[in-house]
Amino acid sequence: SQQGEEDPQALSIQEGENATMNCSYKTSINNLQWYRQNSGRGLVHLILIRSNEREKHSGRLRVTLDTSKKSSSLLITASRAADTASYFCATTTQGGSEKLVFGKGMKLTVNP
Amino acid sequence: DADVTQTPRNRITKTGKRIMLECSQTKGHDRMYWYRQDPGLGLRLIYYSFDVKDINKGEISDGYSVSRQAQAKFSLSLESAIPNQTALYFCATSALGQGLSTDTQYFGPGTRLTVL
Helix, strand or coil, X not given: CCCCEEECCEEEEECCCCEEEEEECCCCEEEEXXXXXXXXXXXXXXXXXXXXXXXXXXXXXXXXXXXXXXXXEXXXXXXCHHHCEEEEEEEEECCCCCCCEECCCEEEEEEC | CXXXXXXXXXXXXXXXCCEEEEEEECCCCCEEEEEEEECCCEEEEEEEEEECCEEEECCCCCCEEXXXXXXXXXXXXXXXXXXXXXXXXXXXXXXXXXXXXXXCCEECCCEEEEEC
């Protein structure tokens, strides 16, 4: 069963706008990761945030983690058409077997 | 060259046939995984292996088997394929993370399997 759930399931924006994607999860985690998948291709790791971290940046990406609300958000600033992809959050759970559990993903479309 | 490769990239087969999907990696990682992806369901873990002598069932292992032939090779078999095994299959690898945390996974390009 999926641990994470992305919201919204689909988002369409114009190039240059910011895109915010949210992920909620159910059980306590060790870390949370975001991955991108271009159509029909393998997933590519974007960023990892550990349970004791609240915010992390990588280039145009900003991820936050609120463990009290069991939620994370991924912000892509100044979006580009090349950011069009599906985005997945994935978690490893505390006391689990160190496996990643993926959400169902959300589709971001950036219109030029 | 890609770090994680999968063969074949596409396969069409018939119900009842035995199919093997292969995964090779040059990242030197100990951990390897097989996932399937279905539209609207995200990725679901089939099997995983934390080293050559370690094989574990994932969320949806029924109808599948795996073999870890070497650190770099992890194959997935469908003993008797059925139509609802039509999906996109991904292999992934990871290194042992700091402490007990699993770190980044690196994915292959996927195998699109169609069972008629």
